[in-house]
Amino acid sequence: MAFxxxxxxxxxxxxxxxxxxxxxxFDRMMARGASFDVDAVFSNPAGLAWGHEGWQLSLxxxxxxxxxxxxxxxxxxxxxxxxxxxxxLFASYKKDRWAVSGMIGIVGSGGFVQYDNGVPMFNVLLxxxxxxxxxxxxxxxxxxxPVVIPDQFDSEMKGKQYIYGGQINFTYKLLDCLSxxxxxxxxxxxxxxxxxxxxxxxxxxxxxxxxxxxxxxSLDVDQKGWGFTPIVSLNYHQGPLTLTARYxxxxxxETKNETNxxxxxxxxxxxxxxxxxxxxxxxxxxxxxxxxxxxxxxxxVESGLATYTAPYQDGARTRxxxxxxxxxxxxxxxxxxxRATLEYHFFDDKNAKMANDRQxxxxxxxxxxxxxxxxxxxxxFTVSCGGQRTDYGLSDGYQQNTSFACDSYSIGLGGAWNINxxxxxxxxxxxxxxxxxxKQASYGTETYSRTNNVIGLGIDYKF
Numbered sequence: 469m470a471f472x473x474x475x476x477x478x479x480x481x482x483x484x485x486x487x488x489x490x491x492x493x494f495d496r497m498m499a500r501g502a503s504f505d506v507d508a509v510f511s512n513p514a515g516l517a518w519g520h521e522g523w524q525l526s527l528x529x530x531x532x533x534x535x536x537x538x539x540x541x542x543x544x545x546x547x548x549x550x551x552x553x554x555x556x557l558f559a560s561y562k563k564d565r566w567a568v569s570g571m572i573g574i575v576g577s578g579g580f581v582q583y584d585n586g587v588p589m590f591n592v593l594l595x596x597x598x599x600x601x602x603x604x605x606x607x608x609x610x611x612x613x614p615v616v617i618p619d620q621f622d623s624e625m626k627g628k629q630y631i632y633g634g635q636i637n638f639t640y641k642l643l644d645c646l647s648x649x650x651x652x653x654x655x656x657x658x659x660x661x662x663x664x665x666x667x668x669x670x671x672x673x674x675x676x677x678x679x680x681x682x683x684x685x686s687l688d689v690d691q692k693g694w695g696f697t698p699i700v701s702l703n704y705h706q707g708p709l710t711l712t713a714r715y716x717x718x719x720x721x722e723t724k725n726e727t728n729x730x731x732x733x734x735x736x737x738x739x740x741x742x743x744x745x746x747x748x749x750x751x752x753x754x755x756x757x758x759x760x761x762x763x764x765x766x767x768x769v770e771s772g773l774a775t776y777t778a779p780y781q782d783g784a785r786t787r788x789x790x791x792x793x794x795x796x797x798x799x800x801x802x803x804x805x806x807r808a809t810l811e812y813h814f815f816d817d818k819n820a821k822m823a824n825d826r827q828x829x830x831x832x833x834x835x836x837x838x839x840x841x842x843x844x845x846x847x848x849f850t851v852s853c854g855g856q857r858t859d860y861g862l863s864d865g866y867q868q869n870t871s872f873a874c875d876s877y878s879i880g881l882g883g884a885w886n887i888n889x890x891x892x893x894x895x896x897x898x899x900x901x902x903x904x905x906x907k908q909a910s911y912g913t914e915t916y917s918r919t920n921n922v923i924g925l926g927i928d929y930k931f
Contacts, residue, residue: 496882501797586623
């Protein structure tokens with residue numbers, strides 16, 4: 469069971485565990501690695517050495533909506549990911565060659581997802597547990613005990629995962645053309661995982677009830693944890709050309725379970741005791757043999773269930789590292805009104821610990837390629853657009869019903885309105901177009917698909 473990975477892909481933009489869109493300027497342009505504006509607090513801290521002299525503040529609000537669907541045996545399991553308004557706050561102060569800045573936002577994952585009909589892997593898994601148990605019993609009784617196959621499932625899953633972050637940077641202009649910045653981010657992981665699945669049979673062999681519950685599994689677990697991220701960056705600026713590099717070190721996050729409830733049970737009275745009693749009554753085995761067989765099976769089942777639920781016991785710990793991130797960008801000002809940026813991100817996911825060491829299943833870390841252009845129509849209005857390609861290095865071994873990703877192309881557009889010399893309003897929209905992923909699972913072929921849209925509005929203020 470992998471409830472604990474339910475939300476470990478970002479609900480907005482960025483790598484598997486890291487968001488990159490905090491400011492609306494990203495939504496409308498995407499490539500912001502060469503920015504000198506207030507959004508550089510995240511995307512280019514060293515660039516603030518060329519930013520506004522004095523104070524800057526920025527408050528941003530984004531609304532994403534997303535679907536995460538799984539198709540198995542021509543049945544679609546619809547997962548609705550809902551996120552409330554996502555805020556982010558930026559601030560910076562520059563004086564001469566120095567600048568200090570900070571931001572607060574949702575820096576990793578973010579949001580809720582719910583599958584009202586559960587997901588196929590849990591239905592198949594619990595069904596196979598029941599079938600395997602009764603198959604084992606049938607073998608021990610020379611085929612006299614029936615093999616029971618569940619034909620109905622009551623299943624639901626939902627989860628929440630946020631990584632909140634607070635970041636601070638210190639910037640200094642080393643030369644007239646070169647600056648550097650250093651800082652760190654504190655990250656707080658907050659998530660919960662709730663779900664259940666019940667395997668049932670509509671025509672039970674040893675019950676007159678119309679539907680009988682054969683097995684059930686339920687979980688209600690909260691997870692919390694902390695991690696810290698050192699960040700360094702460089703900015704070279706000469707004439708119309710800007711070159712930048714930023715590196716975030718790997719963030720170790722180990723969450724601890726706060727288990728509210730956890731249960732896994734099998735209806736051994738129906739699946740084991742009742743068939744054995746029927747065999748004893750028919751004279752096909754002795755009462756002593758039935759008691760010994762039932763005891764042996766019960767011990768095996770209880771041991772298996774204990775192993776199965778161990779990761780979700782109260783106090784158990786799970787790794788959700790945020791990977792190291794290298795970002796490099798080149799910006800060029802073709803005219804005082806026209807600017808463009810090319811950018812590249814590499815998330816070192818294979819060296820970031822995940823639950824059950826899933827990082828080992830990736831073929832490589834995440835590669836992102838971004839491009840954006842911005843044009844000032846006049847002193848009041850700016851328009852921009854951009855694109856992003858994301859390649860996660862996915863494999864069948866990495867993809868799970870509870871946590872999957874799809875490679876994508878994203879397109880963003882929008883604009884800014886300089887209301888006056890101090891106030892700027894930003895508005896943007898971007899859409900991610902995902903490639904479906906077909907996985908050859910042990911129980912059949914599954915198709916993973918996603919959709920994602922984000923709209924945003926923000927306001928920048930200069931003192």
